[in-house]
Amino acid sequence: MGAGIVGLATAYELQRQGMQVTVVDQARPGAGASGGNGAQLSYSYVQPLADSGIWAQLPKLLLSPDSPLKLRPRWDPHQWRWGLDFLRACNRRASERGTATLLALAARSRQGFERMLAAERLECDFSRTGKLVLYATQASLDDARRQLELQRAWGCEQEAVTPARCVEIEPALAHYAAQIAGAIHTPSECAADCLQVCQGLHALLQARGVRFVLGTRITAVTRSAGRIVAAQTDAGAIEADAFVLALGSSSHALARTLGFALPVYPLKGYSITFDAAAGPGAAPRVSVTDAARKVVFARLGRRMRVAGMAELVGYGMDIPQARIDSLCAATRALFPHSGMGRDLQPWAGLRPATPTGLPVVGRHARAPANLLLNTGHGALGFTLAFGTAAAVAEALAG
Template sequence: MQIAVLGAGVIGLTSAYYLNRAGHQVIVIERHGEVATETSFGNGGQLSYSYVAPLAGPGVLSKLPAWLIRRDSPVRFRPSVSREQWLWCLKFVFACTQRRSNLTTRELLSLSFASRALMHQLLRDEPTLDFDFQHSGKLVLHRDAAAMQAAINLLNFQRSLGCEQEALSAEECVALEPALAHVRERIVGGIHTRSEDTADCHRFSKGLEAILRARGVRFAMNTCIDALEVAKGGHIVARSSDGVVEADHVVVAAGASAAQLLQPLGLHVPVYPLKGYSLTYPLGPQAVAPTLSVTDFARKVVYARLGNRLRVAGMADLDGYSLKPDPSRVAALRAEAAALFPQVVADDVDAAEWTGLRPATPQGAPVIGPTRYPNLWLNIGHGALGFTLASGSAALLTGWIDGKPDPSLARLFSLAE
């Protein structure tokens, strides 16, 4: 079958890969001249298979007032007149229950474990892929006893679902990651997960593009899909300024733009942009930088070593579709990094600054599978976990199109209409 994948971010490219391997003819359509120039460009680099608990959780509502006021809070909400934004917020608030959070965590773990197995298989199958992949392990730091206790409770819950994690004292954290020695007094402990990986999502996407081209997948770059139209038999066709794209099936993998593309068809997907920032520091030979992937839980900032660079990512701003960086947010991220790894963030070191829009759903779970239109499929809404969940999501999508979706996953991520 001829399948058009709309969007060449990490989700569209992995979709194209698994569809091609299943024997389909694939064309990837992308509005930019290069792949992975939007959210898949500068993300946190975490393949964070055991850290999938959604942002919407029972502890979040009490923090909302601070998010509205403080300029340096890790999450920020700028109210607008957008109906889409208010509806998203309402659904987010309703998702902030322990029950919903546990359910989403359980569902996402099943997809992330599948993704981990597939990513490791991909590494074996495609030895030419070179994307700073490290089986780094991850250490999540906690700064107060209450947060540490909540993390231990989550660890116990996740252990019952197959996660292997251990709680460490502050001394044990420093012994494991000596680059944290100077913040020993500021942390109470951490959760260590050996099975986590880190890698560069942009390099992964570029490598996958090369593999896809070599396998005969076609790319229509600089091609913006202006509309999805209903044709004969309720089938969907994608139209660009060059005309209609010839395809039997259409897969939407348009990241944060998905809702705008689907809305004219009457498909209201709850995907809204959550803006984030990253800084990438070059590391000199003597740099005191972490080798483990580190998350500062209270500040919601992640640190990953990507070859001879340190990627620092964080901030979640609900303020619309603009990619314009807010200098105060960049400064806040820089200050966080300087406090944790001062030798990396020296005054004379230039970091590459980047802003991206997480395609976020209120509950924190992606939407993968069919729509009411027989040839239109979705692979969207991966929020802060798109790189982590890409392989499992693409394999699930491929199963759907081939009429044999993984029965343990299919039901969980379908569009509720």
């Protein structure tokens, strides 16, 4: 249930292991949070959003219209419960434990994704040009150095670099070097077009006999003796021996109909995509993250993807012009010669997030026995998809 990158990666892994698979979704493959995401495969940048540093930012989160992180309370008990659980997770111990878990899962996911790319040769503008995370102040850079030392113990190969070294790594930053205190460089980080991956997986899985029921809403689930018998949809009942819930931010609603709660709530994000300037040093080829603005820049072949924001504001899919203007302002500040024009292809997506930042994978004590979960990846859906898919396949095989 779900045809985003997480659902499709799961379908790929299950079909690869010889299972007969049906994928059902009310939209086309990759149309949800996968379609216009930040495009970065951030295998070494997985620190949960819930961190002890959030406490000092709370006034800005609640009040500032320009904050890249935004919280707007609604009359929604699920949002309040999620928010309180998030604040409880905002401590150093939980953040370090979550980082360790996510790094291990990201390493496994990298192996699965790159094995799939080598085997299937999907066209997805894949690149392995590394990533620079820029810090505007010495204090924020010092915090990043401490995180670097923590992650180094778990096998991450990263280094702190000076502004001058940033320009050597990515010449398009020459205009902006005076505005940063330094950066963390990870040479092994990658980028790819997630929508193209979804479309490629859809085509090859369909050719291998996977059944796709698209444009179809799941309306109910039929149960018997503690198990799911069928998913009821607009196109009729879909029977199966096992079901995988990978509906992203909609997972909570379906779980509620089955009598259990999932701590998954949408974190809304935005992106723009435009044709990059061709001149040397005009548009970046290395992936770049502006830590202060919470904006990422990723090269996708001849295009640039600029993405950011994390809003806890409900399920609306509107795209406020102010958010697109903010992404454009960040692009002009860092890369004034990148080629950004009028055709920006603005996009919004709802990332399915848990309070701790850890996805919900496998069986649930209160769920039907033949239901497996694969949801709650937050901003790391593309990064973690093939790792959690492997975990679900193992759980089913076991």
